[in-house]
């Protein structure tokens with residue numbers, strides 16, 4: 498078992514409070530991530546208050562996660578210890594249905610397992626990123642460039658959905674702006690708004706390349722609008 502400390506809501510009316518719990522031992526295809534930052538999404542608030550009507554308490558919210566790989570299972574091939582990675586809204590799908598095989602995991606026939614308040618195959622409920630660590634199948638993990646501002650990019654890690662696409666479009670415009678010296682301030686503001694960048698012409702291209710890569714390898718790449726959220 499992996500000991501974890503987090504923040505949990507114990508009921509729909511309770512404020513989040515410190516909460517210690519155990520995660521299951523690492524599977525062969527999982528990495529253990531030491532969490533550095535986690536964005537706050539409105540879904541976290543909805544679920545804490547049981548406004549979707551399906552919250553299992555204690556609820557540990559958090560699905561916009563940035564952290565570093567601390568350990569890896571024996572079959573992990575994409576990441577090594579120390580890599581900077583992100584985790585988004587879901588951490589598992591069946592992997593074998595037509596949608597999963599078509600790289601549309603968010604439409605999995607069995608249903609995705611959400612990062613928080615999701616149901617794992619062993620029957621346990623997932624606990625999210627308002628915590629010190631999380632174990633995730635490497636397939637549902639994103640690589641994060643070191644050049645990015647870590648807390649600033651955390652919300653983008655949810656980007657199996659619209660966030661990545663929004664950022665991609667915005668940054669594409671930012672790169673265009675950055676080619677004109679009199680628009681550099683505009684570009685920098687755009688970068689700061691999305692990723693905390695401070696050298697737009699150079700760094701924006703890195704981010705743009707990364708987002709293109711994310712779109713090409715991320716579960717759900719073919720659709721930016723999930724029916725689940």
Ligand SMILES: [Zn+2]
Nearest residue numbers: 538539540655
């Ligand atoms: Zn969210």
Ligand SMILES: [Zn+2]
Nearest residue numbers: 591594597605
């Ligand atoms: Zn599936």
